[in-house]
Amino acid sequence: MKLNFYEEYDKRHIYRLIELPEQIxxxxxxxxxxxxxxxxxQHYSLTxxxxxxxxxxxxxxxxxxxxxxxxxxLHLVETRDDGLASICITQPILECTLSxxxxxxxxxxxxxxGDSIMGDPRIAKHDLDSLRNRSSMxxxxxxxxxxxxxxxxxxxxACVLADSLIKETIDDILTSLxxxxxxxxxxxxxxxxxxxxxxxxxxVLKMFATTPIEPYNLDLxxxxxxxxxxxxxxxxxxxxxxxxxxxxxxxxxxxxMVSLDLIKGSYALCETMIxxxxxxxxxRDPKERFARLFQIKDKWELDEITPFIEPIxxxxxxxxxxxVLKYAKKRKIGGKVMVCRE
Amino acid sequence: xxxxNIFLDHLRQNDHVESVPQMIQTPSGMAIVEIQGEVVSxxxxxEGSRRVGSIEFEEKKATLVIDxxxxxxxSIKKLDKPLGLLKMDPENRHQVDLIxxxxxxxxxxxxxxxxxxxx
Numbered sequence: 001m002k003l004n005f006y007e008e009y010d011k012r013h014i015y016r017l018i019e020l021p022e023q024i025x026x027x028x029x030x031x032x033x034x035x036x037x038x039x040x041x042q043h044y045s046l047t048x049x050x051x052x053x054x055x056x057x058x059x060x061x062x063x064x065x066x067x068x069x070x071x072x073x074l075h076l077v078e079t080r081d082d083g084l085a086s087i088c089i090t091q092p093i094l095e096c097t098l099s100x101x102x103x104x105x106x107x108x109x110x111x112x113x114g115d116s117i118m119g120d121p122r123i124a125k126h127d128l129d130s131l132r133n134r135s136s137m138x139x140x141x142x143x144x145x146x147x148x149x150x151x152x153x154x155x156x157x158a159c160v161l162a163d164s165l166i167k168e169t170i171d172d173i174l175t176s177l178x179x180x181x182x183x184x185x186x187x188x189x190x191x192x193x194x195x196x197x198x199x200x201x202x203x204v205l206k207m208f209a210t211t212p213i214e215p216y217n218l219d220l221x222x223x224x225x226x227x228x229x230x231x232x233x234x235x236x237x238x239x240x241x242x243x244x245x246x247x248x249x250x251x252x253x254x255x256x257m258v259s260l261d262l263i264k265g266s267y268a269l270c271e272t273m274i275x276x277x278x279x280x281x282x283x284r285d286p287k288e289r290f291a292r293l294f295q296i297k298d299k300w301e302l303d304e305i306t307p308f309i310e311p312i313x314x315x316x317x318x319x320x321x322x323x324v325l326k327y328a329k330k331r332k333i334g335g336k337v338m339v340c341r342e
Numbered sequence: 343x344x345x346x347n348i349f350l351d352h353l354r355q356n357d358h359v360e361s362v363p364q365m366i367q368t369p370s371g372m373a374i375v376e377i378q379g380e381v382v383s384x385x386x387x388x389e390g391s392r393r394v395g396s397i398e399f400e401e402k403k404a405t406l407v408i409d410x411x412x413x414x415x416x417s418i419k420k421l422d423k424p425l426g427l428l429k430m431d432p433e434n435r436h437q438v439d440l441i442x443x444x445x446x447x448x449x450x451x452x453x454x455x456x457x458x459x460x461x
Contacts, residue, residue, distance in 0.1 A: 001363065001399040005406065008391040014430040017374070017444075019423045025443065028350050035352045046348040048438065072376050072451060076427065079358045079371035084397060086375065093425065133345060 004083030015076050015087075018056070018094040021063055049136050056096050060140035063096035102137035104145045112154050113162035114196055128153040147206035152199050161203060163230055167248075169196050169204040170223060174251040184218040224249060225262040232267055232276035241274045265307025270297050279308050286312050290327040294341045302330075302337040348428070350440045363399045365418045365446050372427055374447040377406070377414065378454075397448070406450050413457045416450035 020028075024046065035041065045059050054065040070093065075086040109131075110119025119125065126134065128151075132142045150161040161169075172194035177184060182191060187209075189202045208223050209216035228245045236244070246258050260267070268277045275296065282289050289312055293305065306320050313323050321337065324330060329340045356371025366373040375397075395408040399418075406414045427442040 003362070003397050003399070004393050005395045005397050005408075006391045007394050012431075014432060016428045016430070017425045018428055020426040020443065024426075025424055028440070028443065031350060032352065041352065046440075048346040048348060049344070051344055072378050074447075075375040075377065077373050077375050079356055079362050079367075079373065081358050084362065084373065084375065085391060086394075 004080075006080070006083060006085040008085045008087060010087040015090055016094060017074065017076075017090050018065070019096055021056075021061075021096050021098070023061060024056075024058060027058065045139070053136065054094075055099060055102070055136045057138040060138050062099040062102045062137045062141055064099045065094050065096055067092040068095045099137070102141055102145070104135055104137070104142065104149065106149055106160055109151075110157060110159045111162050112152060112159040112165065112200075114165045114168070114200070117154060117157055117159055118162075119159075125157045127156045128158045131158040143212070147203075147209075147212065150203055150207040152203040154197075154199070161200065165196065165200060166204055166207070167227070167230055169194060169200055170208075170227065171250045172196065173201070173204065173218075174223070174249070178251045184220055186215040187218055188214050188216070220253065221257060221262060224253075224257055228258070228263040229266045232263070232274070235270070235273045235275045237272055238269065238274045239272075264304070268293075268296050268300075269304065277308070279311055282308060284312065286327055290324075294328075298341050299331075299333075300339045302339055305339050344435065346436055346438050348438045348440050351429075354441055363401075363418060365402070366448060368442050368444060370442045372442045372444065374425070374444055375406075376416075376447050376449040376451065378451045404448050404450070407457060408454070411457055412454040414450040414454050415452050416448060418446055419449045420446055 045057075047057050048065070049055050049057060050065075056063045056065050074090045074093075076088045076090055077084040077086050108120075108123050110117045110123075110125060112118075117125075128146075132139060132146075135142045137145070150166055152159055152161055173187070173192050176182075176192045176194070177187065180191065187205060189198055189205060192201045192205075194201050205216045205218070206212065208218050208226070210219050211217045227248050231241065231245050231248055242258065246255060249258075260269075265279060266277065268275045277296070282292055289308070293300065293308060302321065302324075305324070309320055309324060313320070321330065324339050327342070329342055331338050331340055351370070354370035356369070358371055362371075362373065395406060395410070398405045398407075402418045404416045404418060406416065408414070421444065425444045426440050427444060429439045429441045431437075
């Protein structure tokens with residue numbers, strides 16, 4: 001079979017090649033089969049999103065998209081009667097890698113405290129649908145993240161709930177359930193007696209639920225953990241903090257559940273004191289981050305320092321124990337692995 | 343944030359699909375030809391079509407002859423991952439057509455050799 005090879009560039013369009021994930025190929029093939037049967041167009045949601053960082057999304061999954069250069073030239077050719085015609089030389093191939101946990105930037109979102117919406121007036125506000133459409137993730141993932149961060153739409157504005165309002169609503173939820181002797185695994189918004197709006201109650205229920213729809217299955221350990229993190233503030237004696245934490249939980253519960261393990265990554269223990277420490281407040285540069293951590297104290301238990309180190313590891317498969325050796329010393333003291341200043 | 347919808351083009355068709363070997367036949371008639379380096383031609387400077395050479399297929403093997411002067415030997419290869427072919431209209435940035443899913447390519451990655459006088 002001998003064919004002519006032509007060049008006839010299409011200058012009116014831009015062509016790109018994208019490496020499609022298997023999941024998307026399967027869905028496209030199903031869509032195509034469906035179209036052949038019904039002759040009705042039922043496009044399933046597939047979008048490219050982003051400005052500086054591009055992502056590919058279907059309904060429930062997000063992939064990061066990067067350009068992959070190649071040294072060879074890829075001609076896109078069209079079949080003709082007597083041959084093939086190159087209609088363009090394609091740009092670098094777009095490569096997709098699964099985005100395990102896409103993040104929603106909440107820094108620009110206004111905050112609702114139960115009375116008013118607070119936020120920088122210079123930053124545009126959006127309703128929930130608009131925020132969902134503008135996010136760098138699939139719709140299903142957006143709804144999950146939105147529930148996890150305690151997002152709520154108030155008067156057509158997508159907001160995050162103020163910690164004070166979350167705590168107030170948790171108190172109302174737990175008190176209502178305790179007074180009705182109701183279990184935490186089948187909770188409806190209508191079970192909760194609260195002065196806050198039903199939308200806020202639902203947002204807080206979703207924040208701590210293991211199920212996305214009513215009736216909600218509330219995760220008590222998650223609630224206790226949130227209350228503990230929220231109770232952290234100025235440095236206090238550890239024992240005093242533990243009492244304060246237990247007293248902030250408005251229901252009868254197994255006190256053994258209240259353990260520092262639940263709030264790992266939110267504190268630093270310095271002798272008998274507990275200090276609030278947030279990973280997001282530490283410098284991104286590893287050298288500077290270690291320096292800041294050693295300003296707080298000279299020796300860290302590996303377990304305690306790990307949550308502050310994990311996010312800055314370039315290669316996630318590197319063991320934290322090995323990673324810390326670049327910036328600190330490791331010693332075994334009393335059977336425990338300690339990370340010390342170099 | 344820019345959001346672009348991708349739609350699979352169900353109406354794609356090409357009447358000349360069978361002009362090429364079955365392995366690179368696609369509903370739209372689009373295929374990928376990979377060439378080491380680049381084909382130097384002035385086709386992009388002129389309107390219309392310009393013949394730059396020929397491609398000969400013999401089962402999986404392929405031979406590309408450019409301007410009757412250089413020959414490249416290659417073959418039809420299965421792609422590691424299928425490639426979606428996106429077609430964009432610069433005037434409409436909110437929609438992209440996915441016009442083909444390509445699973446094979448014709449690959450010429452050997453060094454070009456001069457075509458003998460007998461050819």
